[in-house]
Amino acid sequence: MQQLQNEHKAVFERLLALENEVGNLMLGQVLEGTNALLTMPVFIENAILPHFKIEEQTIFPILANGTPQEMELVKGLLAEHIVLRDLFYSYLMEVRKGVVTEELLTLSKHVCYQLTTHAKKEDALLIPLLRKWLNLGSGGPSPEHAPPIVFSEEEPNSQSS
Ligand SMILES: [Fe+2]
Numbered sequence: 001m002q003q004l005q006n007e008h009k010a011v012f013e014r015l016l017a018l019e020n021e022v023g024n025l026m027l028g029q030v031l032e033g034t035n036a037l038l039t040m041p042v043f044i045e046n047a048i049l050p051h052f053k054i055e056e057q058t059i060f061p062i063l064a065n066g067t068p069q070e071m072e073l074v075k076g077l078l079a080e081h082i083v084l085r086d087l088f089y090s091y092l093m094e095v096r097k098g099v100v101t102e103e104l105l106t107l108s109k110h111v112c113y114q115l116t117t118h119a120k121k122e123d124a125l126l127i128p129l130l131r132k133w134l135n136l137g138s139g140g141p142s143p144e145h146a147p148p149i150v151f152s153e154e155e156p157n158s159q160s161s
């Protein structure tokens, strides 16, 4: 559970850096050296997408037999993952052009807003429910058993689609 919250915290920090950078770019500032905008694709592939996968395979199933409201929450979060994956795809396509375009800045803002909203929703609604379920000894898998996610800056060896 703590791991999930720590990962959300890391995501918030990253998105804040990205948001600031996009804001500066929109004001006409020029990018220099390593920056949040260009390192974001690696972060998406090495940290965010594996995080989604663990939530879908390990965390969400814990609530799969919950109350109608709990099931509705999981359904909503899953739908948000689908929307976010599409958004990441568009973002990755645009960032790989290697040029800072208006489209890239707009997509970056969408990524920041939608991913932050999603992670905040999980912190506010999902994590308290998981605590409740795990304290009741539901017998489901514990999130702490999920393999650790490494926030690596290195390019992934291979990309799966
Ligand atoms: Fe999620």
Ligand SMILES: [Fe+2]
Binding pocket: 008, 051, 055, 119, 122
């Ligand atoms: Fe999450």
